[in-house]
């Protein structure tokens with residue numbers, strides 16, 4: 291057993307509505323088991339001051355094969371009508387038990 295950890299950052303450009311990113315993290319050896327966790331997030335409206343109705347960010351493990359782990363990030367940031375542009379970044383931690 292050898293534990294390896296990576297810290298990818300997902301950056302989303304300016305836009306509106308829910309966002310989704312499917313990520314891949316490659317390790318030096320094949321993976322026995324893996325996990326993913328949300329480490330941090332930053333989001334901000336592109337202009338001015340706006341109300342917030344929803345602020346959410348989640349990670350989910352998709353699976354692993356060989357030396358590659360697949361995971362996803364979903365997030366949303368909006369007021370009630372969701373028409374205000376925002377930019378965001380999410381920091382993820384990917385853990386893997388390597389063969």
Ligand SMILES: [Ca+2]
Pocket residue numbers: 369370371372373374
């Ligand atoms: Ca609005």
